[in-house]
Amino acid sequence: MDSIIVRGGHRLNGTVATSGSKNAALPVLFASLLADGEHRFDNVPYLRDIHSTQELLGSLGAHSRREGDTLVVQVGAPEAHVADYEMVRKMRASILCLGPLLARYGEARVSLPGGCAIGSRPIDLHIETMRKLGAEVSSDGGYVVARAQRLEGADILFEKVTVGGTENALMAASLARGTTVIENAAKEPEVVDLACYLRAMGAKISGEGSSVITVEGVDELHPAHHRVVPDRIEAGTLLLAGAITGGHVTVSDCVPHHLQSLVDKLRDAGFRIDMGEDSITVQGTDGWEAVDIATMPYPGFPTDLQAQFMALMTQARGTAVITEHIFENRFMHVQELARLGADITPMTQVAVVRGGRRKLGGAPVMATDLRASACLVLAGLVAEGETHISRIYHLDRGYEHLEEKLAGLGADIERAH
Ligand SMILES: CC(=O)N[C@H]1[C@@H](OP(=O)(O)OP(=O)(O)OC[C@H]2O[C@@H](n3ccc(=O)[nH]c3=O)[C@H](O)[C@@H]2O)O[C@H](CO)[C@@H](O)[C@@H]1O
Numbered sequence: 001m002d003s004i005i006v007r008g009g010h011r012l013n014g015t016v017a018t019s020g021s022k023n024a025a026l027p028v029l030f031a032s033l034l035a036d037g038e039h040r041f042d043n044v045p046y047l048r049d050i051h052s053t054q055e056l057l058g059s060l061g062a063h064s065r066r067e068g069d070t071l072v073v074q075v076g077a078p079e080a081h082v083a084d085y086e087m088v089r090k091m092r093a094s095i096l097c098l099g100p101l102l103a104r105y106g107e108a109r110v111s112l113p114g115g116c117a118i119g120s121r122p123i124d125l126h127i128e129t130m131r132k133l134g135a136e137v138s139s140d141g142g143y144v145v146a147r148a149q150r151l152e153g154a155d156i157l158f159e160k161v162t163v164g165g166t167e168n169a170l171m172a173a174s175l176a177r178g179t180t181v182i183e184n185a186a187k188e189p190e191v192v193d194l195a196c197y198l199r200a201m202g203a204k205i206s207g208e209g210s211s212v213i214t215v216e217g218v219d220e221l222h223p224a225h226h227r228v229v230p231d232r233i234e235a236g237t238l239l240l241a242g243a244i245t246g247g248h249v250t251v252s253d254c255v256p257h258h259l260q261s262l263v264d265k266l267r268d269a270g271f272r273i274d275m276g277e278d279s280i281t282v283q284g285t286d287g288w289e290a291v292d293i294a295t296m297p298y299p300g301f302p303t304d305l306q307a308q309f310m311a312l313m314t315q316a317r318g319t320a321v322i323t324e325h326i327f328e329n330r331f332m333h334v335q336e337l338a339r340l341g342a343d344i345t346p347m348t349q350v351a352v353v354r355g356g357r358r359k360l361g362g363a364p365v366m367a368t369d370l371r372a373s374a375c376l377v378l379a380g381l382v383a384e385g386e387t388h389i390s391r392i393y394h395l396d397r398g399y400e401h402l403e404e405k406l407a408g409l410g411a412d413i414e415r416a417h
């Protein structure tokens, strides 16, 4: 099993490019199920989750091939409308085939994703949405089974902001009869990117990026060409890598305003940040202050950057309070950071990080989930000696060539096979 070895103590310097977004690429790939023919997606990162999605789409009659960073998906009639447990288990985003399959074929059988390391990850809001759109939904042997002759537009008010739920609603409503109004919709850039692709396919959507989205259903959609938005979480992780080493790093090929909440917190901590048209630069500093964060739906501080920000706070002057509002168990990295010498008290939703410029020391640690892995890499960049991170397959689900990108900035990091 692969692991990553980091030898800390090098300031990062230089420019590094952002890849396409995992969390935006997955929904648009699932949206391709809504129309037969050839769909083209540029800027699709090489990631384990993308590969898993290709496998799942293949089992649903949508075969794909790579042309460099472009993924071409050829959609044809599937033999069955089933997302198998073995595939869904590998990747929770598989639930995003529920809306497209149901809207297109009038039936879907999708394995229940179950919980994962970061939390229980229920799908009740997805199911409720399909019911509101007129589907009959039941569960059978660990699968959600949904059926509808033709979905009917409806008013959907989400009791909680849900990114995946909003995405499934958008895809299903695009082929429903009549108008759907989604209230308390997620405003994440990945939702906006999906709406853009659906519109390119002929969908009639307005209001994406705000909390009310309106969809006028159409009878048919067609394949289209789309460029996946840059990965704001990868960009944020790379920026934090520069910050934690006191380095001077420019993260290019990103959408700076997608990272406003992180930039604000970095400035509060005392970092100098310059925002360009499609780049962000963090300037080296030798000391920074502790600042509190609380994760929130966009445009709030992203849950997917909480672990990496915690690594930065272990090196701050003072005490930072980190509150996780999205997932109930997203502090698995705390115990591993403690193995490197960090002083953190985790409570139910809150972790108290006592920084005080405490030196971390290298140690063997274990990645427990995707962003926790990135957090340990960042901590390893400043830990004295060698940090050996195992179970790195989590990282490969969401970061393209992370160790090459960091090595390009001057980090001493390598992958051991
Ligand atoms: C709002 C938010 O920040 N969502 C994050 C969530 O998206 P993802 O789409 O995975 O999760 P949701 O946005 O749906 O979840 C938001 C909250 O709603 C709850 N929920 C969700 C669906 C449901 O049917 N019932 C229910 O109770 C979840 O448990 C969670 O507490 O994880 C992704 C991967 O880390 C992040 O990129 C997203 O930014």
Ligand SMILES: C=C(OP(=O)(O)O)C(=O)O
Pocket (backbone or CB within 6 Å): 023, 091, 092, 093, 304, 370, 371, 398
């Ligand atoms: C947890 C994540 O992904 P997923 O929703 O695919 O598990 C993530 O992107 O941080």
